[in-house]
Amino acid sequence: MTTAAARPSSFMTSAWRVFGLSIGEMLWSRRTIFMALVVGSPVIVALVARIVQSTGIAPLRVNGVQVDAVSMFGAMIWILFLWFIVPVLGVFYGTSLIADEVDDKTITYLFTRPVRRGAIVVGKFLSYLLCTTLVVLPSVMIVYFLMVPLSQIPASFISLVIDLGVLGLGLAAYGALFALIGATFKRPLVVGLGFVFGWELVTLILPGYLKRFTLAYYLQTLVPHSMPASDTVSLLQGAVFRDPPSVGASIAWLLLAIGVSLALTVRVVEQREYVLEQ
């Protein structure tokens, strides 16, 4: 009779063990301070808006017209979360999944364990996903309840649920892509920031099919709020919504991007020979 411990661990069991190990490591790292600052800022903005509103002053006016709470919340989802927090967290955490182990020269310790290298990638990705979603989504929830009055919840609650789903999907998609970049490139952070603030911004504005090779193009079509209108973003607005994909197609492409990126990351990590510099 063989015991469970004597059998080689299955892929998912190994991934689960790596996940348990990594989640604490990731959560209590120095990056957490950065993440707390990033996701804490919308909460502070919402709190200030709420306090200002309670004094009878409109916190936001556009062309002299008071912006209602749900629209303000929608604008925060676009500007703070979708355009900044999700991609930035994806870059900082995603690229570090494997690259940090290489930089710290600890990857060899992981690889000496009797688990598949791919399981390490999947476990670390799952811990990234849990860590970021458990920080970002509660932040969105707090912002929502700070900004939106109870009377407006029935009309906006479904949008909130969709927002949470879209942000979760965005974190997964960016995380998987940047995990691949982290496993492939020598300076993944530079490449990642270049992708988010260079490639995605430029291709979304350019006419043609290039925007289909961005994650933002598919994510933005899923957002239930209208894009905040201003002179600076109207160009982007026109570009993104000139040829929008359907909701089903967007979700399918994002899931495909997650699957392909993770599979490629597993392949890269399993095939690569890591020679650590002394």
Next chain:
Amino acid sequence: MTKQTRLFVAVASGILVVGLGTGLVAAYVGGFQNLTIIGGDGPDELVYVPADARFVAYANVRDVMDSEVRHKLTALQPGTANPPEQFKEHTGIDLETDIDYIVASASEMSDPTAGEPPLVLARGRFDQVRIEGLVLEQGGTVEDYKGSRLLVQEEKKLAVAFLEPGLVAVGGPAAVRASIDTKAAASSVRNNSEVMRLVRDIDDGDAWVVARFDALTGGKLPAEVASQLPPINWFSARGFVDSGLQGQLRVETRDEASAQNLQEVIRGFMALGRLQSGQHPEVTEFLNSVQLSGDGKTVSLSFSLPSEMIDALGALRAQRARPQPAPTPAPRPDAPPAL
């Protein structure tokens, strides 16, 4: 997982669960007003609309009637004919108080151009006895049609039937009979995937319409205009009414080339509008809010008419309506010097 990590996971998950729970309860109590955002199937009354409908329209009468925009627009047109009053006169139904929302449709068989009105299904609160009395008073007859009490005014080609408690069908006699048949045979427009595909995309609006383009125009477009337009199959529109007005128009052309051509035509009109609107900043602002987009065979045009723009239009109209001061008589020229 350390105790500290477990505590963090528990607190973060707790915030999510409590937030979602609170929101769910508040939304349930408030009636999930935007549930259609995740893909509705249109109003329930569509089961009475025949599958061969050429147009289907919906209007949340309550929202429209209570909206600030409607009050402003009513104030802009004092003394004009009041369609709600005329409707009340004919049917005994008060649009202001009795109706929550309506669904209207016309199918191949009932041609509105032949003088028979389209089918209108109204959901609300109706005094059946009073409405019946009014129809009979105006020469109507009562007949039983497959278990439903049908009030018919042959002269006006109008029929009224109470299909369910709180649901009345008004329209041409053939259309009302067809609606009863449609429900009985379960062969409604919900089985028409082409129409429903368009309905699902727009049914979160306060008012919306899906129509075959030919049904919409009734072939009455001037030949010069019709010849300039690329072939259009379907038209849909939705509007949101509150203190302002937001709308989206969408057309489906026969092919992608036609969609491109149509976009060019619309861009041309928009450019022309901008040229003409130099003296009117409110019109320029409206034109700036217009967004044109396209996807394959679909061309979309969205616009926004904010509250202050409606106010500006009202002020402009009031200014034009104000009687101009009578011109002062020209000073009489001095008498010619005596010779």
